[in-house]
Amino acid sequence: MSWPQFVTVTLNGLTLAALYFIVAIGFTLIFGVLRVVNLAHGSLYLFGGYLGWSVADRTGSWVLGAVAALFVTALAGLLLQLGLLRRIHGQELREALVTIGVSIVAADLMLARWGGFTYDFSPPEVITGGLRIPLLDIGYPRYRLFVLAFAIALGLILWFVLARTRLGITVRAAIDDRDMVAAVGIDVQRLFALMFAVGAGLAGLAGVIGGSVLSISSGEDARYLLASLIVVIVGGMGSLPGTAVAAVLVALVEQYSLALFPTYAAIVSFLLMVVVLALRPQGLFGRPA
Amino acid sequence: MNRQERRLSRRVLLRRAGLFGLAASASALLGACAGQQATPTPAPPAASPTPAAAASPTAPPATPAAAASPTATVGPAAGEIVIGILATLEGAFALYGEEAVRGVELAVAEFGGAIAGKKIRLVKESTDATPQVAREKARKLIEQDKVDCIVGPLSGDEGLALRDYAKTIPDKTIVNGTSAAQDTTLRDPAPNFFRFSTDGVQWMAGLGTYCYEVKGYRRVATLGEDYSYPYSQVAGFLLEFCRLGGDCVAQFWVPIGTKDYSSVITAMPSDIDAIYVILGGADAVNFLKAYADFGGKAALIGGSSTIDQNVLETKGALRERVIGIPGAMPVAADNPDPAWKAWVDAYRKQFPQGLSTPSLFCWGYYVNAKGLLLGLQAVNGDLSDGQKELQAALAKVEFDGPTGHIKLDKNRQAIANNFVVEVAEGPDGNLYNKLVRVVEGVNQTLGLPEDKYLALGSFTRDNPTCEKIKQTFGS
Numbered sequence: 001m002s003w004p005q006f007v008t009v010t011l012n013g014l015t016l017a018a019l020y021f022i023v024a025i026g027f028t029l030i031f032g033v034l035r036v037v038n039l040a041h042g043s044l045y046l047f048g049g050y051l052g053w054s055v056a057d058r059t060g061s062w063v064l065g066a067v068a069a070l071f072v073t074a075l076a077g078l079l080l081q082l083g084l085l086r087r088i089h090g091q092e093l094r095e096a097l098v099t100i101g102v103s104i105v106a107a108d109l110m111l112a113r114w115g116g117f118t119y120d121f122s123p124p125e126v127i128t129g130g131l132r133i134p135l136l137d138i139g140y141p142r143y144r145l146f147v148l149a150f151a152i153a154l155g156l157i158l159w160f161v162l163a164r165t166r167l168g169i170t171v172r173a174a175i176d177d178r179d180m181v182a183a184v185g186i187d188v189q190r191l192f193a194l195m196f197a198v199g200a201g202l203a204g205l206a207g208v209i210g211g212s213v214l215s216i217s218s219g220e221d222a223r224y225l226l227a228s229l230i231v232v233i234v235g236g237m238g239s240l241p242g243t244a245v246a247a248v249l250v251a252l253v254e255q256y257s258l259a260l261f262p263t264y265a266a267i268v269s270f271l272l273m274v275v276v277l278a279l280r281p282q283g284l285f286g287r288p289a
Numbered sequence: 290m291n292r293q294e295r296r297l298s299r300r301v302l303l304r305r306a307g308l309f310g311l312a313a314s315a316s317a318l319l320g321a322c323a324g325q326q327a328t329p330t331p332a333p334p335a336a337s338p339t340p341a342a343a344a345s346p347t348a349p350p351a352t353p354a355a356a357a358s359p360t361a362t363v364g365p366a367a368g369e370i371v372i373g374i375l376a377t378l379e380g381a382f383a384l385y386g387e388e389a390v391r392g393v394e395l396a397v398a399e400f401g402g403a404i405a406g407k408k409i410r411l412v413k414e415s416t417d418a419t420p421q422v423a424r425e426k427a428r429k430l431i432e433q434d435k436v437d438c439i440v441g442p443l444s445g446d447e448g449l450a451l452r453d454y455a456k457t458i459p460d461k462t463i464v465n466g467t468s469a470a471q472d473t474t475l476r477d478p479a480p481n482f483f484r485f486s487t488d489g490v491q492w493m494a495g496l497g498t499y500c501y502e503v504k505g506y507r508r509v510a511t512l513g514e515d516y517s518y519p520y521s522q523v524a525g526f527l528l529e530f531c532r533l534g535g536d537c538v539a540q541f542w543v544p545i546g547t548k549d550y551s552s553v554i555t556a557m558p559s560d561i562d563a564i565y566v567i568l569g570g571a572d573a574v575n576f577l578k579a580y581a582d583f584g585g586k587a588a589l590i591g592g593s594s595t596i597d598q599n600v601l602e603t604k605g606a607l608r609e610r611v612i613g614i615p616g617a618m619p620v621a622a623d624n625p626d627p628a629w630k631a632w633v634d635a636y637r638k639q640f641p642q643g644l645s646t647p648s649l650f651c652w653g654y655y656v657n658a659k660g661l662l663l664g665l666q667a668v669n670g671d672l673s674d675g676q677k678e679l680q681a682a683l684a685k686v687e688f689d690g691p692t693g694h695i696k697l698d699k700n701r702q703a704i705a706n707n708f709v710v711e712v713a714e715g716p717d718g719n720l721y722n723k724l725v726r727v728v729e730g731v732n733q734t735l736g737l738p739e740d741k742y743l744a745l746g747s748f749t750r751d752n753p754t755c756e757k758i759k760q761t762f763g764s
Binding site: 008012013015053107111115117120121122130139140144214219222223255256260266 | 379380381382383384385386387515541542543544546547548549550551552553555556570571574575578579582583584599600602603604605606607750
């Protein structure tokens with residue numbers, strides 16, 4: 001592998017990691033606080049993508065599409081939590097089945113509404129086009145660097161909120177010991193609903209951001225659910241730094257293997273998961289049971 | 290929540306993951322039951338179907354599967370013929386599946402929904418484009434839905450699976466959908482599997498020559514999904530291109546559903562004239578997008594599904610990236626042939642919500658369904674005697690389809706016309722495949738001597754190479 005190629009592939013890995021991070025962070029937040037493995041997370045991603053595309057198409061504004069995706073999927077997540085999941089809270093089997101059921105119904109509804117077409121976004125010109133990287137003389141798409149910057153900013157904001165604000169302290173306390181948090185008089189149900197909405201909204205936003213790197217089409221829901229699962233299993237469920245590190249690991253492994261031996265790229269990320277599970281079953285940053 | 294589960298628990302996750310798997314298979318089962326929809330055929334008056342026309346006394350000795358099936362042994366007087374449609378109606382290929390079903394419905398409507406007074410009933414079944422599920426669903430169609438014949442499947446590996454399955458049900462008939470792996474009919478064919486559509490190698494006829502002679506390309510790299518159909522497509526392209534003296538300097542095979550092509554693009558050699566790309570649906574869109582983003586310099590050559598109408602109708606900014614890409618396929622949108630125009634009109638009339646031009650998936654299912662219906666007509670809808678008469682008649686079926694004359698060779702594989710095309714923008718702003726050249730009567734070996742052709746061996750990810758083609762046929 002030549003030097004410029006190495007740099008490009010590494011950048012590809014980092015920018016893909018950014019995308020994985022944005023998708024998986026909502027998943028891991030929801031699990032961390034509610035202990036719900038939300039198997040409809042991919043559907044929220046796809047719904048956000050489709051919805052954002054439609055809004056962007058109507059209004060001509062990509063940013064508006066992204067904002068709409070964020071809020072409408074947050075609302076959808078809120079409804080899912082309040083309408084379905086709250087009644088069966090703590091019953092793992094039912095939670096899993098209900099979220100799978102929702103994802104199947106949602107997939108067919110979206111197929112009926114948006115059809116099997118592939119949808120391709122047009123982000124604003126400020127963040128599209130190519131950027132020349134000095135010294136190496138290689139071109140790199142500006143939009144992918146934007147995604148990287150966006151993910152870093154999002155990570156920092158989340159870290160700040162979790163580490164420095166009252167809400168963040170409550171959330172971290174709830175992750176550690178929910179019964180005790182409830183016992184000191186904090187409205188846990190409200191916290192749950194809020195976190196579910198935030199997690200869902202992030203998935204929807206990721207639909208637009210990710211849909212602009214690649215494209216949106218039916219079937220993406222399952223792909224991103226799987227990507228999120230791999231990332232959070234490698235990183236440790238419910239851990240913010242774990243999700244970030246795992247996203248980087250998974251994406252780099254995927255991109256290097258695509259460049260070096262494309263035929264076997266599909267299995268390599270699973271191998272990574274197998275190795276992590278064998279050596280550290282709780283995930284890189286997860287705490288032992 | 291009890292104490293042990295308070296910490297983030299790996300066990301909780303794993304147990305849930307297990308549940309997920311369990312539930313997923315359960316839902317697949319449910320889907321299998323719910324997915325079956327009997328489609329009333331559009332045209333005929335409501336001839337009352339007689340579902341349980343009890344096995345007629347003259348019924349031939351049947352296999353266990355057929356014995357359990359009353360409609361499988363209906364005599365000429367019974368009320369209906371049941372045809373199963375096997376297509377991919379979910380996931381990334383869902384749009385292809387929609388087109389496939391339209392193709393069959395179009396053919397059935399052409400026959401007024403009945404053959405020799407027998408109503409035709411369609412039963413749809415969806416696969417996920419994998420061979421295992423294709424076989425399972427075909428079995429379900431035969432054993433539970435008691436269909437007489439199957440039209441399908443859609444994708445390459447599925448076709449190979451159904452060829453093998455066909456051998457276990459000699460008294461039923463399968464006609465292909467759009468599945469286009471060459472070996473389905475070239476090597477070890479099944480006597481009751483018929484393919485009125487051309488295969489992935491035939492779909493490339495004319496393209497290698499066009500790229501070498503007109504476009505002036507000499508060195509290419511290839512990129513394709515890693516399964517039987519793209520192997521056929523790449524081989525079909527190289528068979529012409531290399532014989533003329535072209536070179537293929539690198540080949541890339543990626544898993545189906547690869548999302549991010551940036552690193553593959555980075556790994557492409559820089560001293561090539563063009564990249565031959567055979568990716569389907571969203572994969573093609575993702576590649577084209579990344580290729581434009583990364584400022585790819587080499588020209589692109591499209592495999593049949595890369596520039597299929599389904600891809601061209603992508604919503605959004607794709608259009609500037611695909612105009613001018615040459616490719617080849619069994620249909621061309623602006624084919625001046627009146628038969629094609631009439632067919633497109635019929636399509637638009639029957640499916641106002643369809644594509645601007647029917648895709649090759651619609652074409653494939655249409656010609657196969659039409660071949661089957663002509664065969665049924667030839668035997669007056671007589672399916673007795675283990676469908677032997679039908680199968681004999683099918684082998685002789687010849688007809689003028691929307692893209693010209695179609696007949697079968699000794700392996701029950703179509704010989705038909707093929708089209709070299711270029712993506713262009715129509716006056717209405719829609720992208721379409723503009724006809725460049727017609728290659729007439731393409732057979733399965735592209736006109737090359739059969740013994741030498743077979744000696745090349747099955748096409749795989751590293752067979753044939755350019756050198757081998759040049760050695761075998763001389764450049």
